[in-house]
Amino acid sequence: MFVNANVMPWILKMVEINNSKNNNESAGAMIYSVHCAVCHGTEREGDPTGTYPDLRKVSAKFSNKEILALINNGKRFMPSFKQLKQDEKEAIIAFLNGSESRQVSASVRQDTNLPVVPYTHTGYNRFLDKEGYPAVKPPWGTLSAIDLNKGIILWQVPLGEYPELTARGIPQTGTENYGGPVVTAGGIVFIGASKDEYLRAFDKDTGKELWKYKLPAGGYATPSVYEAGGKQYIVIACGGGKMGTKSGDSYVAFALKK
Numbered sequence: 001m002f003v004n005a006n007v008m009p010w011i012l013k014m015v016e017i018n019n020s021k022n023n024n025e026s027a028g029a030m031i032y033s034v035h036c037a038v039c040h041g042t043e044r045e046g047d048p049t050g051t052y053p054d055l056r057k058v059s060a061k062f063s064n065k066e067i068l069a070l071i072n073n074g075k076r077f078m079p080s081f082k083q084l085k086q087d088e089k090e091a092i093i094a095f096l097n098g099s100e101s102r103q104v105s106a107s108v109r110q111d112t113n114l115p116v117v118p119y120t121h122t123g124y125n126r127f128l129d130k131e132g133y134p135a136v137k138p139p140w141g142t143l144s145a146i147d148l149n150k151g152i153i154l155w156q157v158p159l160g161e162y163p164e165l166t167a168r169g170i171p172q173t174g175t176e177n178y179g180g181p182v183v184t185a186g187g188i189v190f191i192g193a194s195k196d197e198y199l200r201a202f203d204k205d206t207g208k209e210l211w212k213y214k215l216p217a218g219g220y221a222t223p224s225v226y227e228a229g230g231k232q233y234i235v236i237a238c239g240g241g242k243m244g245t246k247s248g249d250s251y252v253a254f255a256l257k258k
């Protein structure tokens with residue numbers, strides 16, 4: 001089995017939320033803390049890499065109608081919250097743009113059937129050192145070949161590189177990575193996934209890196225292998241956008257030599 005892995009500490013902190021029905025707090029804030037805070041932060045601050053947007057000034061960016069559409073439809077990995085009642089959606093929007101009225105808020109609170117969840121967490125925060133690298137010893141990302149019959153790791157290599165660390169003479173650290181590998185019948189393991197936006201090929205038996213290619217944006221997806229017109233191809237979706245890297249919208253395909 002060929003598998004990539006992250007060695008990446010995260011800090012998730014539990015915090016109490018006040019969502020009892022009978023207090024005077026904003027209904028929008030209560031619904032926000034139950035449904036939205038895990039991604040957008042307890043203070044609407046978003047996360048530092050920009051994966052989850054800061055919502056503190058969202059009303060300057062979107063109309064109420066546009067925010068409602070986002071709540072109903074979701075977007076990329078924001079899920080849809082269609083199931084909320086109309087007055088609950090309006091309460092969140094009013095909370096976000098600071099126009100929530102006390103009176104409306106009290107009635108929404110009475111009306112809501114929100115689950116009583118006493119805690120939320122402060123979001124998915126990476127534990128980083130002061131330069132912004134994972135605050136643990138490398139490797140931070142690996143690719144391994146595991147012999148499942150024997151239960152042993154046959155080889156393991158760092159996956160991904162920070163060129164600026166390599167330039168400082170630091171052995172390849174690997175990077176955080178998302179998206180899996182594929183292996184061809186010819187014995188080559190292909191994987192993108194790394195934060196440095198490369199697609200790489202490794203020898204299936206030794207783990208030696210055979211080739212790499214800089215993609216137009218991060219290939220945070222598992223490549224696919226296919227055949228067309230008697231030729232073998234490999235294709236990967238280059239959506240980018242994670243871990244603070246640029247977004248993209250291309251699929252890149254390569255033909256393999258016979």
Ligand code: HEC
Pocket residue numbers: 032035036037038039040051052053054055058061067070071075076077078079081092
């Ligand atoms: C699972 C994580 C997650 C949850 C839960 C979530 N969101 Fe989001 N939200 C996102 C992501 C990711 C984006 C960015 C989408 C994009 O543009 O790619 C986003 C974008 C938004 C935006 C647009 C912000 C901008 O500047 O582009 C608004 C407004 C928003 N969310 C409101 C909400 C509200 C209100 C809730 C709760 C009802 C909520 N979100 C719950 C992940 C989440």
